Amino acid sequence: MFEDIPVDVSPMYEGERIRSANMFVELAGPKSMGAELVQVEEDVEDGKIEIIGPELDAMQEGDIHPLGILIEIQGEHLEKELEGVIERRTHELCNYVKGFMHLNQRDAIWCRVSKEALAAGFKLEHLAKTLSILFKEEFPLIESIAVTIMTEPAKVEEFVSKAKDQYQTRDARARELSDEDVDVFYGCVMCQSFAPTHVCVVTPDRTALCGAINWFDCRAAAKMDPDGPIFEIEKGDVLEEVKGEYSNVNTMVAERSQGTVERVYLHSVFEYPHTSCGCFEAVAFYIPELDGIGIVDRDFRGETPLGIPFSAMAGQCSGGKQVEGFTGLSLEYMRSPKFLQADGAFERIVWLPKEIKESVKDYIPEDMWDKIPTEEDVSGLKEIRSFLENKGHPIMERSKIVQSETSEDEAEVAVEEETSLMEGIQMEGGPMAPVAYAPELTMPSSGGVKIIFKNAKVYAEKVIIKKNDKP
The missing domain is CATH 3.30.1650.10 (Bifunctional carbon monoxide dehydrogenase/acetyl-coa synthase(codh/acs), Chain M, domain 3)
Known part of the structure; x- marks a missing residue:
């Protein structure tokens, strides 16, 4: 033919x-x-x-x-x-x-x-x-x-x-439907030709990362082509309501990702974030110096507050990888009432490109609108911090609480047996760039060794632990 x-x-x-x-x-x-x-x-x-x-x-x-x-x-x-x-x-x-x-x-x-x-x-x-x-x-x-x-x-x-x-x-x-209104979510593996371990979970409150498929689309697709790339996922038991973890979602993701991914939080960038394909519209990324989250889309041409552009960041977390501190998402998800609800939603957002901010203006709480800077307001971490302090962003109060509980010079590394921190953490391709951020990361090593990093930065080629790390 x-x-x-x-x-x-x-x-x-x-x-x-x-x-x-x-x-x-x-x-x-x-x-x-x-x-x-x-x-x-x-x-x-x-x-x-x-x-x-x-x-x-x-x-x-x-x-x-x-x-x-x-x-x-x-x-x-x-x-x-x-x-x-x-x-x-x-x-x-x-x-x-x-x-x-x-x-x-x-x-x-x-x-x-x-x-x-x-x-x-x-x-x-x-x-x-x-x-x-x-x-x-x-x-x-x-x-x-x-x-x-x-x-x-x-x-x-x-x-x-x-x-x-x-x-x-x-x-x-x-947008007329919510997760609580349905018993079935949907999975999509259409992008597995580019991201073999990626399984996109689509719910009423969380559209596909590509932004092109919502829950209604998936329902129609699964009925029309039961053996196709879009399939039903019974929700099962709710394991973490706020984080968005469901027993059957975990089971199906583990099966369809060839056992690579065992747990998924649908509404958080920490611990077990949703995997990213390569077709996502934007990336949410953790900024440890501010304990906040930034979001950048593929149309943004400049550098993010992490000092790297969208392309470098996307390269580090795409391909079906589950990387703590990063998750791909659709811009439509930012209009969802469950948008990163486990992390604080818009009260945790500390940087957005102006174009994204304008596009979701009606969904940003009115009292947060002036408190979230864009590339036109700030150009670096120091400026972001000053902006957040001047505007009274909730993240600054959060930082005070964290600092009262953990002294600034604390950098704890617990190692059960001797190991080198400079080896064993590798990622494919691209310049060295941060690939995981969190106030505390627990990373297994060979031989059952557990390494705990506090206030640490994990890079693609090595681990750097800094005391008094300030922007």
């Missing part, structure tokens, strides 16, 4: 990475704009394919172009509530195409085309045709499908605005 497509099409190409050295062009991504949208319509011309804007053979190597992917579908039993479910599969199906890389979702998509694909004669019209075939194959409910791909900047800009309105409508519907 893909005989007219000049490159291979197969699930075996999922997870293919196209590095800059092998890249012909980049589409959408952090340096441009883009979106993808599935719409259920009443009158769709089956097989219609349209390219609006420059085709690949009209682009220059190294170019960066905007990208819009509109998929219109029709079917007797198709309902509007299935749009988000089907749309999310765009990520998976695009990656079936050899030489085409698709990352993220919604208006955060980031795609690349390889030099080899271009040399083989691959065009965007081939991508559109492939998607039309794969979607009908994956979803028998689809009777007619039309695919439009846009690279014309003005058209893409208009399309992105329309897509965002649709996303907002879907998300608003999901």
Whole structure:
């Protein structure tokens, strides 16, 4: 069925990475704009394919172009509530195409085309045709499908605005339900081609990390495709209500993560935070010098208060790793009444990019709005601390309590047998960067050794313990 497509099409190409050295062009991504949208319509011309804007053979190597992917579908039993479910599969199906890389979702998509694909004669019209075939194959409910791909900047800009309105409508519907209203959560393993041990747990109060799938979407997906990547999880016993720990969630996550992850707190960055894939919209990260939490999204271009950009931070906690002090999340989760409730919610947030802060303005408590700084207010830890003190941020009172209980010069290392602190803690790739933070971390070592770090920083290549560590 893909005989007219000049490159291979197969699930075996999922997870293919196209590095800059092998890249012909980049589409959408952090340096441009883009979106993808599935719409259920009443009158769709089956097989219609349209390219609006420059085709690949009209682009220059190294170019960066905007990208819009509109998929219109029709079917007797198709309902509007299935749009988000089907749309999310765009990520998976695009990656079936050899030489085409698709990352993220919604208006955060980031795609690349390889030099080899271009040399083989691959065009965007081939991508559109492939998607039309794969979607009908994956979803028998689809009777007619039309695919439009846009690279014309003005058209893409208009399309992105329309897509965002649709996303907002879907998300608003999901906010009407809470975790207590249901007996079933959902799991999603769609990202395991990139993050083999990641299991995304979706509840009414916690949308998927990608921001593209809510509880209603998952319910529809599980009913439509019981053997698909989205499945039911009976809640089971509530083990930690505030932290969001459930017996059956732990069981299912352990099973689906190949035993790598045994416990998950849905509403905390400490102890057993939710694993992160790579498609998450933002990262929540602990700042030990302030005992507070910062949040950064993939659109933020500067450095975080930890001194590293989003890309470096994402690299340390993505791939399905469970790293204490870090967790990927969707921006929609910040609108949830259970947003990091175990950690203090917005009263624990000490830094946000201005764009995120504005987007969730209606969900930040009124008395906290002026107390949370952005990159326009502060540029370093000392400035953040001064800002928090001047504004009377609750974290400063919390710090006083902690200091009264623990002297500033305390740095305890309890070792049951002699071991080297400079060996054995390694993470793959990237520059040395903090990968775990907490007031106290308990880390097992070989031979049953337990090491307790207080007020410590754990880095990718070594452990540093500092006394009187101040910003």
